[in-house]
Amino acid sequence: MPNHIAPQLMFEGNAEQAMRFYVSLFDDSEIVRLERYGPDGPGKEGSVVQAEFTLAGRRYSCIDSHIQHPFSFTPSISLFIECENREEFERLLEQLSEQGEMLMPPDNYGFSTRFAWLNDRFGVSWQLNLGTTRPGLSGEAP
Incomplete structure (x- = not known):
């Protein structure tokens, strides 16, 4: 059985900014873990390798993808x-x-x-x- 299931949000350079904004909007919200890329990459230095946060007590994860994708977010999942x-x-x-x-x-x-x-x-x-x-x-x- 999985440890937990959480939505994963993929950004391309502004994951930390988005996460901090979301946490500011809701009670019982916090940044739980934040790992950034260092100077040796592969992502841009300071961008998010992996982060975990809660919004109103629910768990989410986010990343800054260092790989360019032909897709982003879609309203079909909200x-x-x-x-x-x-x-x-x-x-x-x-x-x-x-x-x-x-x-x-x-x-x-x-x-x-x-x-x-x-x-x-x-x-x-x-x-x-x-x-x-x-x-x-x-x-x-x-």
């Missing part, structure tokens, strides 16, 4: 945040969307009283949700 109140929703929306791209602007889409989907300045996709309005659903696991 970080979903169930906001406790409208103030939290608006704060996160403002901070995460700064220099980012709005995929679904904040609105009531029928499945939620307030929902937004965006890519942040680093290309990571986030879904923000405030409350649900799904009549007839029990919320029970199958």
Whole structure:
């Protein structure tokens, strides 16, 4: 059995900046481990070989890939945040969307009283949700 399973975010030079930004947004968040490349590479000196951090108590990993890839982040995998109140929703929306791209602007889409989907300045996709309005659903696991 695996030790643990955590999402791995691959950046190309700004992993530490992104990780520090994310940790600043959520309570119960911290950088757990940060390993940087030295002068002998293979990555750029000071870039992230491997890092581990928590967001709201959940574990994530990130790297700075020293290999150029023809791909980056995609919205088909996103970080979903169930906001406790409208103030939290608006704060996160403002901070995460700064220099980012709005995929679904904040609105009531029928499945939620307030929902937004965006890519942040680093290309990571986030879904923000405030409350649900799904009549007839029990919320029970199958």
